[in-house]
Amino acid sequence: MKRATAVVAALLLGGAALLGLWRSTTPSAPLSLQARVEQVSAGLRCPTCAGESVAVSQAASARAARAEVQDQLEAGRSASQVRAWFAERYGVWVLLDPPARGAGLPLNVLPVVAVVGGGALLLAPRRHRSRAAVALCVAAAGVLGLASVATTSPADRTRAGAAVPVVAAAASASAPSSNAPGADAARTAVALEDAGRLTEAAQAYRSALEAAPGDPTLSVRLGFDLLRSGDADGAAAAVRPVLQRAPDLAQAVLVLGLAQRATGDPAATPTLQRFLALAPQDPAAATVQELLLR
Amino acid sequence: MSALALAGLVGVAAWLALSTGLGRDLRDLPSGLVGQPAPALAGRTLSGDSLDLVDLRGSVVLVNVWAAWCAPCREELPVLVAAQRGLGDRGLRVVGIDTRDGERQARELLAEFGGDPASSLVDPQGRLAVQWGAIGVPETFLLDAAGTVRARRIGPVTAQWVDDNVVPLLAP
Numbered sequence: 001m002k003r004a005t006a007v008v009a010a011l012l013l014g015g016a017a018l019l020g021l022w023r024s025t026t027p028s029a030p031l032s033l034q035a036r037v038e039q040v041s042a043g044l045r046c047p048t049c050a051g052e053s054v055a056v057s058q059a060a061s062a063r064a065a066r067a068e069v070q071d072q073l074e075a076g077r078s079a080s081q082v083r084a085w086f087a088e089r090y091g092v093w094v095l096l097d098p099p100a101r102g103a104g105l106p107l108n109v110l111p112v113v114a115v116v117g118g119g120a121l122l123l124a125p126r127r128h129r130s131r132a133a134v135a136l137c138v139a140a141a142g143v144l145g146l147a148s149v150a151t152t153s154p155a156d157r158t159r160a161g162a163a164v165p166v167v168a169a170a171a172s173a174s175a176p177s178s179n180a181p182g183a184d185a186a187r188t189a190v191a192l193e194d195a196g197r198l199t200e201a202a203q204a205y206r207s208a209l210e211a212a213p214g215d216p217t218l219s220v221r222l223g224f225d226l227l228r229s230g231d232a233d234g235a236a237a238a239v240r241p242v243l244q245r246a247p248d249l250a251q252a253v254l255v256l257g258l259a260q261r262a263t264g265d266p267a268a269t270p271t272l273q274r275f276l277a278l279a280p281q282d283p284a285a286a287t288v289q290e291l292l293l294r
Numbered sequence: 295m296s297a298l299a300l301a302g303l304v305g306v307a308a309w310l311a312l313s314t315g316l317g318r319d320l321r322d323l324p325s326g327l328v329g330q331p332a333p334a335l336a337g338r339t340l341s342g343d344s345l346d347l348v349d350l351r352g353s354v355v356l357v358n359v360w361a362a363w364c365a366p367c368r369e370e371l372p373v374l375v376a377a378q379r380g381l382g383d384r385g386l387r388v389v390g391i392d393t394r395d396g397e398r399q400a401r402e403l404l405a406e407f408g409g410d411p412a413s414s415l416v417d418p419q420g421r422l423a424v425q426w427g428a429i430g431v432p433e434t435f436l437l438d439a440a441g442t443v444r445a446r447r448i449g450p451v452t453a454q455w456v457d458d459n460v461v462p463l464l465a466p
Contacts, residue, residue: 047424047427047428047429048429048430060394060419060420061420061423061424061429063419063420064419064420064421064423064424065424067419067421068421068424068425086427087326088326088327088330088427089325089326089327089333089424089425089426089427090325090326090427090429091325091326091427092326280365285365286363286364286430286431289363289364289365290363290394292363293363293395293396293399
């Protein structure tokens with residue numbers, strides 16, 4: 001009986017895995033031009049803010065990239081031709097879903113190895129199972145090994161999040177330290193923020209701040225979080241106490257300046273200029289300079 | 295035996311992670327354009343004239359993506375102006391892509407350092423920068439006389455970089 005349940009469960013799981021593989025490799029129905037622009041853009045890394053796709057980023061370079069995608073699709077080029085055009089110029093790292101070669105190979109092949117190998121493992125006679133498990137591990141290791149040998153083009157080498165957009169990134173510059181008071185709440189807040197749950201993250205930062213009142217890192221992160229969720233007044237209020245004690249804390253100055261700008265406060269320009277003077281090398285500096293020109 | 299296989303798997307995965315450059319900066323990545331024919335580049339310049347890269351075939355060209363709001367661009371401008379003046383006779387042309395910039399500010403900056411507004415294309419939306427695969431400003435592409443991209447420089451160009459990379463491509 002127990003064995004029958006296990007077999008049914010295994011068949012269901014195997015079926016689901018095969019369905020997943022089939023869905024992920026089968027192209028979908030034809031789409032409108034706008035939907036295709038969105039689809040292609042979603043697969044391209046924003047050139048100046050690599051953690052985001054061209055579809056969601058508000059950076060000027062991402063808008064330019066999206067316009068390029070639209071022009072090319074309108075001119076009758078296919079989605080894969082457009083992707084190849086971007087990869088030619090920027091390198092393969094610009095593709096968010098890497099092609100099935102080089103470093104991207106194991107991502108494409110390992111699911112197949114796992115599903116097929118796992119199925120074979122279940123079907124193997126019990127006394128041969130440990131040998132089959134070894135074979136599966138060796139096959140997976142082989143895929144990884146071959147891929148790393150095949151990765152000869154440095155253009156395939158990729159990493160998300162080098163130069164980052166103004167708000168999200170500046171916030172990631174300083175993670176809360178691990179043994180400070182309220183560290184657990186702070187870690188929870190960061191995780192919530194990463195998951196895009198900004199309101200809950202703000203609450204978690206606030207409770208972390210109760211344990212460590214006036215902590216500059218937590219206050220700045222709370223400020224960025226509130227900016228992202230559109231609460232500019234709250235963001236300014238979050239960093240003001242920090243700035244009273246440490247007027248030269250560049251990240252806090254940045255939060256204040258962006259908050260002032262969002263509320264139409266004319267003080268935004270001098271505040272942002274002060275940020276640039278304090279941290280000319282900050283990843284956000286170029287974007288801030290650009291903001292000031294508008 | 296299976297523990298050994300597992301250890302091997304973990305080892306290979308770790309090696310792969312390291313060799314694929316996790317933790318590397320995008321700025322370390324080579325341009326996909328190096329070794330390829332240069333993309334098209336044509337349009338209106340800061341002086342209002344038109345400029346087409348095709349007309350410069352036969353010259354060694356530095357295509358420099360810049361903007362007046364970019365502090366490191368101000369830093370490198372004297373180097374580029376000096377390169378154009380000193381190496382122009384030997385076949386060097388410096389062409390700018392003035393990207394997402396205020397035209398007045400750009401012209402003022404060029405005037406301050408003696409740069410040529412007729413050699414910088416305006417790129418108000420950043421479209422030209424994307425067509426060249428630029429990830430920021432300043433960024434400079436070196437083209438040989440046949441129009442092939444020979445090098446890409448991210449960050450300000452220095453006199454040393456010009457000596458090492460540009461001069462060897464020029465007529466003696």
